[in-house]
Amino acid sequence: MDFKMNRRDFIRAVGAGGAAAALSACGTAPQGPRRRTDVVVIGGGPGGATAAKYLRRFDPGLQVTLVEPAATYYTCFASNWVLGGMIGMDDIAQTYGALQDQHGVRVVQERVVAIEADARRVRLAGGESLPYTKLVVAPGMEFRYDTVEGYGPGVEGDIPHAWKAGEQTRILRDQLRAMEDGGVFVIVPPGNPYRCPPGPYERASLVAHYFKAEKPRSKVLILDRKEGFSKQGLFMDGWRKYYGDMIEWVPASGGGLVDHIDARTREVFTESGFTRHRADVLNVIPSQKAGRIAQEAGLTDDSGWCPVDQLTFRSRVDGDIYVIGDSSIAGAMPKSGHSANTQGKTAAAAIVREMSGEDMLALSTVNTCYSLVAPDYGISVAAVYRYQDGEIAKVPGSGGLSAADAPDYVRRLEARYAQGWYDSITDDSWG
Amino acid sequence: MKRMHLFAATITLAAATLGMTTAVQAQVSRGALMATTCFACHGTDGRSPGTMPSIYGYPPEIMMHQLKAFRDGTRPATVMDRHATGYTDEEIRLMAEYLSTL
Numbered sequence: 013m014d015f016k017m018n019r020r021d022f023i024r025a026v027g028a029g030g031a032a033a034a035l036s037a038c039g040t041a042p043q044g045p046r047r048r049t050d051v052v053v054i055g056g057g058p059g060g061a062t063a064a065k066y067l068r069r070f071d072p073g074l075q076v077t078l079v080e081p082a083a084t085y086y087t088c089f090a091s092n093w094v095l096g097g098m099i100g101m102d103d104i105a106q107t108y109g110a111l112q113d114q115h116g117v118r119v120v121q122e123r124v125v126a127i128e129a130d131a132r133r134v135r136l137a138g139g140e141s142l143p144y145t146k147l148v149v150a151p152g153m154e155f156r157y158d159t160v161e162g163y164g165p166g167v168e169g170d171i172p173h174a175w176k177a178g179e180q181t182r183i184l185r186d187q188l189r190a191m192e193d194g195g196v197f198v199i200v201p202p203g204n205p206y207r208c209p210p211g212p213y214e215r216a217s218l219v220a221h222y223f224k225a226e227k228p229r230s231k232v233l234i235l236d237r238k239e240g241f242s243k244q245g246l247f248m249d250g251w252r253k254y255y256g257d258m259i260e261w262v263p264a265s266g267g268g269l270v271d272h273i274d275a276r277t278r279e280v281f282t283e284s285g286f287t288r289h290r291a292d293v294l295n296v297i298p299s300q301k302a303g304r305i306a307q308e309a310g311l312t313d314d315s316g317w318c319p320v321d322q323l324t325f326r327s328r329v330d331g332d333i334y335v336i337g338d339s340s341i342a343g344a345m346p347k348s349g350h351s352a353n354t355q356g357k358t359a360a361a362a363i364v365r366e367m368s369g370e371d372m373l374a375l376s377t378v379n380t381c382y383s384l385v386a387p388d389y390g391i392s393v394a395a396v397y398r399y400q401d402g403e404i405a406k407v408p409g410s411g412g413l414s415a416a417d418a419p420d421y422v423r424r425l426e427a428r429y430a431q432g433w434y435d436s437i438t439d440d441s442w443g
Numbered sequence: 444m445k446r447m448h449l450f451a452a453t454i455t456l457a458a459a460t461l462g463m464t465t466a467v468q469a470q471v472s473r474g475a476l477m478a479t480t481c482f483a484c485h486g487t488d489g490r491s492p493g494t495m496p497s498i499y500g501y502p503p504e505i506m507m508h509q510l511k512a513f514r515d516g517t518r519p520a521t522v523m524d525r526h527a528t529g530y531t532d533e534e535i536r537l538m539a540e541y542l543s544t545l
Contacts (some may be wrong), residue, residue: 066479070471309517350483357479361471376477378529380522382515394522396529410529414521425521429484430493435493443487 051363052134052144054124054305056080056108058087058349059337060150061441062356064117070364077142078111079134081123085442086177088208089349090434095174095185096218097226098387106442121336127309129330131204142343146332146363150352151303151312151316152176153207153338156316159299160200161272171275172439174215175207175297187293188219193227195292199234200270200281201241202299205317207338207347209242212297212391213261214312214383217247220255221386233289233373235282236268242346242384243391246414250385250423270296302339309333317341322404324362324372325355334359345397350379353441375399382430449523477530481538488545499545506539 055066056078064078085106090386093099111117123137133143155173157164163433174184188197197219201212216232223230240263241247251259261281262268271285278291301307301316311318311329318335319328322343327333336359337352345351354377362372380394397404414426462493478489485491489499498506512518513537514527530538 077521337541353483357476361476373471373473373476376480376534378480378483378526379528392522394525396526407529409486411525422521429521432491432494433484436491436495437483439492440482440487442490 050075050144050367051077051146051148052142052340053078053148053150054127054134055150055152055303055337055338056082056085056119057150057152057352057353058089058437058441059152060148060358061085061106061108061111062353063148063150063334063336063360064356065111065115065441066357066360067363068115068117070360071367072116074364074367075118076116076258077118077120077123078108078184079120079124079136079142080108081121082178083121084178086181087349087434087438088175088177088211089437091174091177091181092211092215092218093384094181095188095215096220096384096387097222098218104181106145106415106438108442110443118198124305127305127333129175129309129333132332144332147241148356148363149303149306149309149327149333149335149339150337151305152309153300153302153347154304155298156301157298159203160270160296162275163273163296163298167275171273171278171294171296173297174295175202175211184293184295189221191227191230191292194229195227196231196233196290197223197293198278198291198295199232199235200273200280200294200296201234201238202297203237205347206297206300208349208381209346210247210381210383213243213247214385215295216259216261217250217255217383217385220251220258222254223258228414230258232259232266233291234259235270235280235289236262237264237270237362239263241263242381243393243413245416245435246391247383247385248305249416250389250391254386254389256319266270300338302335306335306339310340311335313341315341322402323375325359325364326362343397344395344406345379345404346378348379350381350437351377353437356441375404377404380433381411381425382433384427384430385423386427388427389420389423390428390430392426392430451462466537472537472541474541477534478538478541481542489542490545498542501539503536503539504545506542507535510535 053060064076067076089106090104108119112119125137126135133141135141172180174180174185220232267283271281273280278294280289302312302318311320320335320337320340325334325336327335337357338347377397383390391414393413396407485498491497510527513520513523
């Protein structure tokens with residue numbers, strides 16, 4: 013097998029880890045320390061994990077290293093199901109054993125401190141450097157704290173965003189459980205574009221489901237900086253059917269635009285500060301930008317997100333770097349776990365073909381996004397995408413929403429498929 | 444992972460038969476890349492671990508017929524009608540042929 017190790021790589025490997033480590037690069041053991049790596053993937057979410065797995069599937073000869081600081085990744089998708097009391101935290105936990113043991117990906121549990129693009133290497137917090145031929149950057153998103161005054165990293169322990177799942181999800185769930193009947197749960201959704209467009213509204217739905225059973229005098233108030241939202245008609249029909257007037261959505265023009273919050277008293281001020289809402293549990297989901305490492309490596313543009321060639325997901329800033337998932341600007345595709353998965357496969361195919369001197373194939377990506385309005389009432393939006401006139405566009409005539417007049421058994425089926433989708437996409441990304 | 448090995452072996456054999464030097468090109472065909480988009484919902488290699496239907500190993504004629512029935516609305520669906528309308532006859536054929544090899 014040709015590992016394509018040139019003289020420079022060999023010297024680099026020897027320099028980094030000594031002769032013994034360099035020799036191990038010629039062996040077949042999938043987890044040899046410090047072996048030469050063709051592709052480094054930063055980030056073990058649905059985008060990065062899928063890219064690493066499919067790079068190895070498309071070309072089993074490639075050396076692929078995945079760098080992710082956490083041993084366990086909690087999926088943001090389905091984390092609202094935890095808040096609704098339908099499933100537990102363990103049900104949204106993903107780990108990296110299969111990628112390492114079954115797919116031959118070297119998994120490094122470390123934090124990336126810098127991308128040294130000129131030297132084509134990634135520097136890790138522990139001091140090690142990983143040289144790469146191609147780099148996949150999949151760091152998800154980072155919050156912008158400039159839209160809601162009074163909200164920042166310092167108050168996240170009391171006022172959770174719960175938009176990166178894990179400890180934040182647990183905090184919000186526990187606050188909802190501790191809340192007394194008759195309380196008000198206030199959600200402040202982010203401005204566009206952001207991770208998981210229907211997510212805040214699924215959250216409102218499933219918290220209402222929990223309230224209806226456990227705390228029926230309580231209320232969910234959504235103070236929105238937008239004028240509309242994903243699957244709006246379907247959500248609102250479901251809300252009327254299941255929750256009556258328990259959920260109230262206030263658009264920006266109706267007084268929903270939050271000016272600032274007082275984290276200590278859980279007060280939310282709208283309409284330039286003239287109207288005050290008192291929350292018993294407060295969930296502020298800040299507006300967003302590309303993940304930290306993408307910002308620091310200069311892969312972003314003025315929008316705060318990463319411009320890429322939308323056929324291959326190659327960065328417009330650096331030709332050896334590919335940016336996928338939330339951080340990328342991907343035309344008509346929403347920022348979702350499913351988008352990240354399908355983009356991971358696209359980038360993997362583009363890299364494998366480029367490394368073997370072939371042009372990229374026609375792009376083919378999809379998105380299917382299920383939301384639960386209630387445990388047995390599911391709705392979805394789907395689309396098929398093509399590369400057209402320089403960007404990713406929806407195929408005309410494809411995709412769309414669940415039918416507005418669908419009978420209950422279709423909603424039940426879609427709820428069942430939402431769970432099936434979770435089982436499949438997590439298996440396809442990490443399994 | 445027995446499946447993967449078997450699959451890899453098949454590809455290697457096919458590649459050897461065709462006199463190709465690597466198995467790479469064989470796997471990232473257009474049909475393969477399009478079909479991988481099915482795997483997010485239907486499981487890697489079309490083998491569903493949960494409530495989604497598995498889609499591997501069907502004769503291509505049957506898969507093509509089903510996808511076209513979703514597309515023209517003659518087979519009722521929750522979401523597959525919205526996906527199938529995104530593909531041409533030729534693309535449906537490429538995907539169906541790839542899925543039949545899994």
